[in-house]
Amino acid sequence: MIDNTQSLQFFNRGPSPVARLVFFSVLSLLLLFVDARYRYLESTRSALSVLISPIQRLSTMPNSLWQKAGDFFITQNRQHELIKQNDELQLQHQRDAAQLLQLQSLEKENQHLRSLDALPIRNQLKTQVAEIIYAERDVFRRKVLVNKGADTDVKLGEVVMDDVGIVGQITRVYPWLSEVTLITEKDQAVPVQVLRNGLRTIVFGAGDTSQLSLRYMPASADVQNGDVLVTSGIDGTYPPGIPVAKVIKIEHDSAYPFLNVTCLPIAGVDNHRHLLILSSFSKLPSRPDEKTRADNSGNRVKFRKSN
Amino acid sequence: MQSKTEIQRPVSNIFIVSSIIAALFLNGLPWSGIGLMLRPDFVALVLLYWCMHKPLRIGIGLSWAVGIFADVSDATLFGQHALAYTLLAFGGVVLHRRLQMFGLRQQTIQVFGIFALTYAVYLMVNWQVNGYVVWPYLLGCVTSTLLWMPLSVMFNAIRQHSLDRNRP
Numbered sequence: 126m127i128d129n130t131q132s133l134q135f136f137n138r139g140p141s142p143v144a145r146l147v148f149f150s151v152l153s154l155l156l157l158f159v160d161a162r163y164r165y166l167e168s169t170r171s172a173l174s175v176l177i178s179p180i181q182r183l184s185t186m187p188n189s190l191w192q193k194a195g196d197f198f199i200t201q202n203r204q205h206e207l208i209k210q211n212d213e214l215q216l217q218h219q220r221d222a223a224q225l226l227q228l229q230s231l232e233k234e235n236q237h238l239r240s241l242d243a244l245p246i247r248n249q250l251k252t253q254v255a256e257i258i259y260a261e262r263d264v265f266r267r268k269v270l271v272n273k274g275a276d277t278d279v280k281l282g283e284v285v286m287d288d289v290g291i292v293g294q295i296t297r298v299y300p301w302l303s304e305v306t307l308i309t310e311k312d313q314a315v316p317v318q319v320l321r322n323g324l325r326t327i328v329f330g331a332g333d334t335s336q337l338s339l340r341y342m343p344a345s346a347d348v349q350n351g352d353v354l355v356t357s358g359i360d361g362t363y364p365p366g367i368p369v370a371k372v373i374k375i376e377h378d379s380a381y382p383f384l385n386v387t388c389l390p391i392a393g394v395d396n397h398r399h400l401l402i403l404s405s406f407s408k409l410p411s412r413p414d415e416k417t418r419a420d421n422s423g424n425r426v427k428f429r430k431s432n
Numbered sequence: 433m434q435s436k437t438e439i440q441r442p443v444s445n446i447f448i449v450s451s452i453i454a455a456l457f458l459n460g461l462p463w464s465g466i467g468l469m470l471r472p473d474f475v476a477l478v479l480l481y482w483c484m485h486k487p488l489r490i491g492i493g494l495s496w497a498v499g500i501f502a503d504v505s506d507a508t509l510f511g512q513h514a515l516a517y518t519l520l521a522f523g524g525v526v527l528h529r530r531l532q533m534f535g536l537r538q539q540t541i542q543v544f545g546i547f548a549l550t551y552a553v554y555l556m557v558n559w560q561v562n563g564y565v566v567w568p569y570l571l572g573c574v575t576s577t578l579l580w581m582p583l584s585v586m587f588n589a590i591r592q593h594s595l596d597r598n599r600p
Contacts, residue, residue: 142525145492149518153496156511161561166510173504180453181505184460259462268507297507304507311562332564 167297171275174299181302185258252401253277255285258302267310267330269293271400274301282362284403290368290392291315291356292400307394308369309335316362317354317369322347325357328370328388335394337370339386344377348386364403368392441591443486451478451587452498460505469568472576475502475513476520476550477583480543483524484531485587495521509561516554520546536581544577 140148160166255271273279275298283295285305294313297304306313311332318325324347328337342348352372358365370388377384455474463471479498482490499514506513523546524531531539551573559565 142492142522146518146522149492149496150515153499153511153515153518156514157509157557157561160510170504170510173501177456177501177505180456181460184457185462188462259460270507311564332562 170297171299174302178299178301181258251404253279253404255279255303255400255402257398257400267307267313267332267335267394268296269305269307270302271305271402272302273402274299274303276301278404279303279402280404284363285400286367286403287392287400290370290390291363292390292392292394294362295402305400308390309337309394315369316357316359318357319348320353320355320368321349324348325359326354328354335390337388337390339372339388340383342384342386344382344384346384348372348375348384350375353391354388441588441595443489443591444594445489447590447594448482448486448490451482454478456498456501456505459502469571470575471572472579473547473550473572474579476517476547477576477579479517480520480524480546481583481587483521484528487525487528490521491525492518492521509557512554512557515557516550519553520550523549536584539584540577540580543580544573547573547576 139145156166253273255273257269258272259270271285279295279298281295281298284291285293285295291308293305293307293310295303296306307330308315308328309330309332311330313330315328316325317328326339326342326346328339331338339348350372353368354370354372356363356365356367356369368391370390372386372388374387375384376387452475455478458474459471475498479490479495483495495517496514499517500510502508502513502517503510527542527546531542534542548570551570555565555569
């Protein structure tokens with residue numbers, strides 16, 4: 126006897142929509158979990174990115190065409206502006222050159238002093254210029270993609286800066302692209318020192334605004350408005366002495382044992398098109414325990430996720 | 433010439449694939465600031481259109497696959513777009529008969545519900561992963577819905593046109 130409660134299926138169309146929904150939802154959730162926790166899927170991601178990169182490159186073309194057109198019209202119409210800009214740049218260059226000479230003599234002196242003290246000498250930074258192709262593709266996150274990838278030897282965890290300060294860190298490397306997490310990304314941490322008194326601390330990104338904050342500063346800590354924070358170089362990820370942020374607001378709620386310190390990044394984190402990627406600046410003596418060191422260098426990149 | 437009913441209007445695979453690629457391209461344009469907040473999700477729009485009109489060709493599985501590509505191109509976590517598009521496709525496939533009975537204007541209201549669900553799921557995943565919610569992101573769901581009518585009219589016209597041209 127035919128069961129009338131079920132409709133007859135004349136054609137086999139595979140599993141029902143509900144079954145498919147459940148299957149693919151569970152698959153997505155599983156992928157989400159694995160990707161967020163363990164990051165096992167980076168090779169899959171870079172393989173798929175090869176397929177999608179033609180579309181990505183095409184998408185950036187209207188923008189670069191627009192810029193080229195803009196440049197063209199500037200050269201046509203605004204020669205006097207260009208001349209003025211050129212003069213300014215020359216002046217800037219002369220000022221910088223003077224400072225550079227001073228820096229060189231200081232560097233010599235520093236090297237000499239360090240050799241006297243038998244401290245390890247700081248290495249020269251190796252840099253390469255990269256251009257931003259996408260800025261903040263996602264409303265939620267403060268990341269940019271730059272046009273240097275594994276093909277030009279960009280490595281995970283390298284530091285990205287502009288001409289005045291730290292901008293971010295490389296967190297993902299594709300064959301021709303790499304992803305830079307800006308220091309304003311939520312929970313992105315940079316070890317810093319207060320320039321004025323050498324106080325060591327860590328600055329965190331706020332995520333939803335272009336600001337940074339110092340957490341867990343005791344109420345008695347010597348921090349003032351306008352203090353400049355520079356990288357401390359401790360842990361060897363960031364080279365020492367590069368400006369990161371400036372303190373703009375200090376609040377103290379007496380119900381809470383810590384200060385609430387808000388900072389603004391010094392670098393034009395949201396402004397520039399060209400960035401510098403720094404590499405191979407530190408050769409720290411290896412830690413006593415090799416395993417802990419390996420864990421640490423992995424953790425730094427994962428830090429945001431594990432939080 | 434009276435336009436043929438929906439079911440008889442064929443569509444080539446090339447059209448489907450190229451429309452999805454075009455949508456990925458539009459999503460990939462360098463939107464920024466308020467434009468990014470208001471950016472409609474073109475991929476979701478196109479997928480919903482095909483799930484509604486050709487549910488046997490573009491279904492839940494293919495939408496999931498497109499979602500994975502969207503995840504790669506947006507550098508989001510694997511599965512984030514995929515999960516949202518899976519739900520979107522489910523809505524489209526299950527409701528396709530009902531939606532096709534309505535005119536475009538009534539469809540828009542129902543489509544808004546599907547988009548709202550998709551965006552809410554995406555937002556919820558982000559909230560779980562990042563710990564905060566960016567409310568203006570939901571504006572994209574309104575702009576996507578507003579684009580539903582023009583997109584449907586355009587795609588229907590293209591399909592009708594190719595049908596007329598191929599007729600002996």
